[in-house]
Amino acid sequence: MCDNIKKQKISAISLETKIKILDCLAKGERSTAVGKRFHLGESTIRAIKKNEAAIRKSVRSGTNLSSKISSYSRDTLIEKTEKALVIWIEDLTQKRIPLDGHLIKMKALKFYKELKNQSHLHLHVKVIHNSLPAQGG
Numbered sequence: 455m456c457d458n459i460k461k462q463k464i465s466a467i468s469l470e471t472k473i474k475i476l477d478c479l480a481k482g483e484r485s486t487a488v489g490k491r492f493h494l495g496e497s498t499i500r501a502i503k504k505n506e507a508a509i510r511k512s513v514r515s516g517t518n519l520s521s522k523i524s525s526y527s528r529d530t531l532i533e534k535t536e537k538a539l540v541i542w543i544e545d546l547t548q549k550r551i552p553l554d555g556h557l558i559k560m561k562a563l564k565f566y567k568e569l570k571n572q573s574h575l576h577l578h579v580k581v582i583h584n585s586l587p588a589q590g591g
Contacts, residue, residue, distance in 0.1 A: 467494070472502050472509050479503055531573065535566045 471492065478488045485499040492499075502509065511530060539562050546553055 467498075467502070469509060469513050473513055475499060475502050476506050476509065531566065531569055534569050535562060538565045538569070 475488055475492060475494075478491070479485070479499070485496045485503070488494075489496045489499045512533065539558070542561060542565075543553065543558065
């Protein structure tokens, strides 16, 4: 066996760090310089740049806490569900209403279904609106 081979430790990059990297790139810094500053490879910096839209969308839709902890982009529908669930739990906690795991799970599913229906309805209305003929005036 090769015992003298160094194993490279793989670490996740937080969304907060990825935004800092994207901001540096937006200011015109080169991938190599940004990589050196953040101790990352140039290919990693380019991959972050390639996924810029998804990263920024994920940060916009997530809670402040999740943007600091998360290291990857997630489905915005799930992030919106989590945001609604956090608000609901905080509200019930302030009102001193007891909660259990089953109740939270059921409410999470309800929020998810409602948000999913809203997004489908919004998309459907957008398609109908775009297919209507323009009104002349």
